[in-house]
Amino acid sequence: MSIRPWRDIERRVSRQIMVGNVPVGGDAPISVQTMTNTPTSDAKATIEQIRRCEEAGADIIRVSCPDQDSTAALKQIVRAARVPIVADIHFHYKRALEAADAGAACLRINPGNIGSDERVREVVNAAKANGCAIRIGVNAGSLERDLLEKYGEPCPEALVESALDHIRLLEDHDFREYKVAVKASDLFLAVAAYHQLASAVDCPLHLGITEAGGLIGGTVKSSIGIGSLIWAGIGDTIRVSLSAEPEEEVRVGYEILKSMGVRTRGVRVVSCPSCARQGFDVIRTVQKLEERLAHISTPLSLSVLGCVVNGPGEARETDIGITGGGAGKHMVYLSGVTDHHVADSDMVDHIVRLVEAKAAEIEAGTSTSADTRAHAAA
Incomplete structure (x- = not known):
């Protein structure tokens, strides 16, 4: 059945990066992600959860690495996983170095949060040496203090400025294998920020309405936010953030993409x-x-x-x-x-x-x- 003109979605043109063996951006299919909630240091439990997510169709899976025990377990987890693993790092740049060496396909880290320019350089060099991508993840709930003081509250302009600041730090070190998210639990704020960012950069965009809620409420909220962005041609990879088992996030993600006619599974x-x-x-x-x-x-x-x-x-x-x-x-x-x-x-x-x-x-x-x-x- 041919697509009617009123159903056409013209995707934003973005450059493509690789997250492990999964292309993100360009003309690649919109990929579906989720995140484990087991202690990463418990490799067995984390691998079991990853397996369920893989069976549900996850293209990419993120695991949190808050401590050295987690990055120590990461090598076993990466080896067992059938899909690329993203290591979620926040303030400890050494965890990023360890995760890159352990085989993570991508580091979720905001370079502006890890300290000196030397630390940023170390993380970038580790990513380059290990073939890692980087995901910049700006969140309305954790905006930098100077931006909150400047704008008075989280707003689309503040989220986009934060993203551009982090991007600049990576590009100053000649690193362009990155994707960016500007998430908020307020879907209007998130959608407006993504629209602004989409017109300012050419990198792939990771979509999500963060802290969306439980299975039903979070599904509705995410579907409105993510769906409206995809309809506008924005988005290269998605994560539906639910207070539910991660495999449910994957299923909802595919239902969104199926309903939009941009990807089919099952x-x-x-x-x-x-x-x-x-x-x-x-x-x-x-x-x-x-x-x-x-x-x-x-x-x-x-x-x-x-x-x-x-x-x-x-x-x-x-x-x-x-x-x-x-x-x-x-x-x-x-x-x-x-x-x-x-x-x-x-x-x-x-x-x-x-x-x-x-x-x-x-x-x-x-x-x-x-x-x-x-x-x-x-």
């Missing part, structure tokens, strides 16, 4: 809110399907509609569809065409088999309703 579910016309329990059915299809990474679409009012129309636009019918028998659509019925008792299992079979066909480069049906029946 099953896109189109489902109705349900009403008295429903032929089956739509809400519980969708919950079960989302849980059981979470392992599918192949992009495909599934419609789950409770009745025939909108069901056939939605099914025509999806790879697999189910529409509620009478007497406990429901219509199944394959590639938009009515194909067969399924009873209540076998409906969820049947749809899971159909989706798994369709994903296998897509991966194998084939796509026919007969193949899907045959695989599901096997």
Whole structure:
């Protein structure tokens, strides 16, 4: 299906950097990040959490390195991870040196916060020697005192000025492998700052609404902020900051990108809110399907509609569809065409088999309703 003009997103042109083997910026796909919350010094627990995030589709994962025990464990963590690891550093420049030597693909550090120019030079040299990128992370909650005194409060101009000051420190040492974030928990402040920064620099931008809240509230807030920026063509990598397990951040990140039509992963579910016309329990059915299809990474679409009012129309636009019918028998659509019925008792299992079979066909480069049906029946 072709993209309509009113759905076109013209991305801001940025230069590209590499975070490990993941390109960020330029024409690279918008990458999805998260951050572990285990003590980094506990390598086993951190690796287990990283594995869950990888399975959810994380492209890049950040770990905090507040002390020497954490950077000591980082080498084992980096070796076990399948995706690039970003070391989160704040004020201790020696942790940055240790993290770079331990194999971190990127250092999250604000050069203006680590002291003298000599320290900045040491961090830059370590990053160059180890092929590390650097992520400058400006946050409204931790703006420099002189900027707060100058502007009176966190504002877009203060965030952007802070970012430009940090950028200048890196570029003074001939370092350009950096990306920048200007985050705030106030989504209006964050969005305005990103717009200003996007017009002032050519580096990749890392998007996020920081301290967004819990799973539901934080998802809504992040979707509005990140979604509006992506719609404006701004953003090269994202992190959804939730008070939830990090793998949930990854899932929400992909849902934002899928809804914007800029990146696809896994099953896109189109489902109705349900009403008295429903032929089956739509809400519980969708919950079960989302849980059981979470392992599918192949992009495909599934419609789950409770009745025939909108069901056939939605099914025509999806790879697999189910529409509620009478007497406990429901219509199944394959590639938009009515194909067969399924009873209540076998409906969820049947749809899971159909989706798994369709994903296998897509991966194998084939796509026919007969193949899907045959695989599901096997």
